[in-house]
Amino acid sequence: MSSLLRALKELRRYPSAIAGLAIIGLLIIVSIYAMVTIPYSEAIRLWRGGPGVWDEYPRNAVPAWFDWFSGERLPKTITVDSRTAGTRTVEPLDGGLVRVRYTLPFEFPYAVFPSELSLFSAATYEGKRTRFTATWIQPDGHTIPLVSDRSMRDTDTYYISLDNNLRDRLPRAAAPEEGLFLAASDAAAAHPRAPASGTYELVVETEIPEGHSFETRLVVFGKAYGLAGTDNRRRDIMVALLWGAPLALAFGLFGALVSNIATFVLAGVGTWVGGHVDGLFQRLTQLTLLLPLLPIMVMVGQFYGRSLWLILGIVILLNIFSGAFLTYRSMFLQAKEAPYIEAAKAYGARNGRIIFRYLLPRIVPVLLPTFVLVIPQFVFLEASLAVLGLGDPILPTWGKLIYDARSADALYKGYYYWILEPATLLMITGFGFALVGFALDRIFNPRLRTM
């Protein structure tokens, strides 16, 4: 064991190993950060999405730091809430009704159109449906009526960008998120079209029963968001990038360690005990070599379940009697003949003692590089399954991001960040473990050392 420690200390002499260890350390820190800031159940809830979770996030927004490279300021999401901004007037009417009128002003300083416009509203009364009217006021005072007397539920969303009536009324039938930002003088001009910057106002008017409240919120969706951007379901990709780290590490480390140690111990036991046990293990190895691993995983995913942990269990089972078993076995066959094992037998050591105290430790150093080098294989196996659409349905992993991006034709549509972010992280993770593994290989295989 002391030789093992000495060899590990030797890792310091390899700059590549230091880099690899740094990467692994960083991943562990990110994983801990992810698990502390977003609990497991919260991560699942966020990634599942649904009403109310990501409604006010922009769709397919690029990371905000793209601005540094493009030199162009992409709009961020602007939210104007009647509770915190703007002015309101309340005017009593006959029949127990009041007319509420909100003016929601906002500053739009960007030279690029926003991606969408929506008006969310919430009222506290139930029962009879009511109606509202909305008017858009541009910086130069030009007014555009959006809707008049639109019927409204108590929790309502008016998707301004999807309003085709509005689109038809706008100059050149521009999409509302563009047409509403075009200066009237500019509207007739051909290309290039740019939004007029300045203070815009939205005036919302409704009549509600007295004693009740009505609040509304205008969201001008941006085209850039956060550090990682958003996907086509408005989800913040950062959630999956962060949570991908602990999941990849768990899958990789757990899978590699458990299956490798099991293989290792079983090969040792089989070799030592010999006879039928050894024969059975060899048959099982042949059988697993014959069974195609990935197709079996695909079938399990398709027919039984896709939980990450179920898949991990099956992967481990299928990997125990893998090709590595034969390699370990041949090593043990050699080690078995060593004189000190003869000696242990001679003084009457029990089988368990010989296997676990003498036989296994002797091979550990030789196998340590393999232990580390298989970790990336497991990490990428999870990604592979996810890319085939067999990823865990609820957990956000890096592979799932790539799958989502591919199924939404991200590359074709130019959302490169969506695929590059998880791919880069996968690459770095694999690279980190591989750097350490190859350095260990050089340390433990003396013949590879520089002469």
Add this chain to the structure above:
Amino acid sequence: MKSVLQIARYLALKAVMLGVTVVVGCYLVVIIANMGGALDDVRRAEVRSNVGSSIFLDPANRGVPATVLTQMVDDLARLEFERLGLDKPFFPGRSLEYLFTALSLRLGMAEQLTSDTGSREVRRILAERLPSTLLLFGTSTLLLFFSAVRMALSLSRRYGSLMDRAIVGLAPLSAAPGWFYGIFLILIFAAVLRILPWGGLVKAPPPKEPLAYALSVLQHMILPLLAIMTGGIFANVYRWRTFFLIYSSEDYVELAKAKGLSSRTIQSRYILRPTMPTIVTSLALLLIGAWQGQIILETVFNWPGLGRQFLAAVNLNDTPIILGTTVIYGYLLAGTLFLLEFIYAVIDPRVRVGGGRR
């Protein structure tokens, strides 16, 4: 001395064991692919629902009382069950039927998928995908293997040189599989530069003249080949370099060097010859692997190979195709393993047969 009888007994034993392994492996696949028989309930429900809708929605049956119609559905469904063999239990009857159809290589009829020509025969469906699979994965396997072995040989002679250290330094790149590089390559060459196709086998519509067709296929092969090479080459060179290094520090190589033999002679006679069995074994196993195609690489590159066919079969619960693919792979693997045993037992003096057991 090996006696012929000993060798024959040894080989016969190996053959039986490999055969049993193939049978057990295939039976396992039958059970997994049918969810332990539960899939038959799904199949029966599907048949019943189809029969039911065909009878209840038939305008000719309008006005017929519901009880009569239900009776008709029951009768017709029973006939359908009999036709499809679904009236028999899964264990042992149907599962063994699947197994024997596959093992006898009759392969039978697919349940859902059809070939592009419309045939249901598993044999035709697989044969249709075989050329494109062999084209891509045969080429890539051979290219990867021979370039890796060649590079490794020359590196092992120039141990510690700049080139050697560069390759060793790049080895960790192989931690990522080929399909992964495929995504990057598609992004660079198809999405950004727009000089190579996104995927597929040939452009649409396929060119009429054979030469143009071949050129189009070649063009579509560039990115997948590049992806496989990037994913595999460094680790393979590294592995073979280690292997050759170990063999080139044997005593007999040192002696040959001391005798002043040319490095070419040393390489071919003293390094390559004793390592030939290992090289041949790994090439053979790699080539068999090409049979299955690669599910993910084919998915990423939209390549119409056996891997994607398999995925489609799994998605549609098409047991005969799943089994057909598996059983052919099993036979190829078992056959190759046996052939290798045979070669070793007969030719390689270092392999001891029979004797040496306690």
